[in-house]
Amino acid sequence: MKTVLIIGMGRFGQHLCRKMLKLNNEVMIVDRNEEAMEDLLPLVTNAKIGDCTNEEVLHSLGIGNFDLCFVCIGTNFQSSLEITSLLKEAGAKYVISKATRDIQAKFLLRNGADAVVYPEKDIAERIAVRYSADNVFDYIELDEEYSIYEIPPLREWIGKTIGEVDFRARLNSSIIGTKLNGITSFLPGADHVFRADEHLMVIGKKKDIDKILKHL
Template sequence: MKSILIIGMGRFGHHLCENLAMLGNDVMVVDQKEEVLEDLLPIVTSAKIGDCTNEAVLRSLGIANFDICFVCIGTNFQSSLEITSLVKELGGRRVISKANRDIHAKFLLRNGADEVIYPDRDIAEKMAVRYSANHVFDYIELTQEYSIYEIPPLPEWIHKTIREADIRNRYHISVLGIKREGKAQLMPPADYVIQAQEHLMVIGKKVDIDNILEKMK
């Protein structure tokens, strides 16, 4: 459980808050508009109305007490930049800021952000990969080289154990989990027998997974 501050309660801030609270974190939210905070009051530890470009407002929050500070200002880049810089100056341990453009990310990183997130870009990339390939059910990019894919088994894997299929040595990927009817079994043993109706969650280099997907065409 972590202590988390979220500044800016637009759509992304709302979703972030709801998920962090659901995972048991202590969440404080701040926005200039009272109405955007009302529905979050039952799930957050604290909510405050205020303009975080005002240093006095930020000081009153006790920035240094939070494990993570999210700056989720999406419509006013100047405010996002000012708030990010102030949060870091006031002792923010880990400052994560939302960006809409690459140039914004560069300035945010230079002015105090430890990390920059691109929700719209990340979702668009994920959807592009998922829907441009016929056999990809889900996709998570880890680095520019490695990703996690949810794919069906190759015909030669069916009714074989993971060990017999020799997936890691022959295809240079690792099986992280098996999904069947929406339920996942993580870290299956080497003697797990792969079935036709299952999906495999695999991790590996994109080039190696692309070679597998090519065999499915």
């Protein structure tokens, strides 16, 4: 469990808050607009109405007590930049700020952000990959080079084990999980037998997994 501060209760901030709560974290939320927080008030540990570009408001939150501080302001980049900088100055341990463009990310990182997220960009890329290929059930980009794909097994693998296919050595990728009837099992052994009705979670370089996709 971690203590989490989320500043900005737009759509992204609200979704992030709900997910953090489901993962049993203690969450405090802050927004200028009380209405933006109404649905979450019964759920969170604490909430405050205020403008975090005001140093007094920010310091009143006890920034040093949070493991993670998220800046989720999407409509006013100047405010996002100021709050990111003020958080670090106030002793924030780890600051994650939302960006919509690369130039914003550069400024945020220079002004105190430890990490930057691109929710709209990440979702758009994930949807594009998933729906442009007939046999990709899900897709998660890890960085510019590596990704995780959820795919069916090739016909020639069915009835064989991972070891017999020599998956890692021959395909330069790894199977980190299998999904059958909606249930995921992680880290299958070399003796796992491929089934026609299962999905595989495959991690590797995009160029290597693309070679597999061409045979699906």
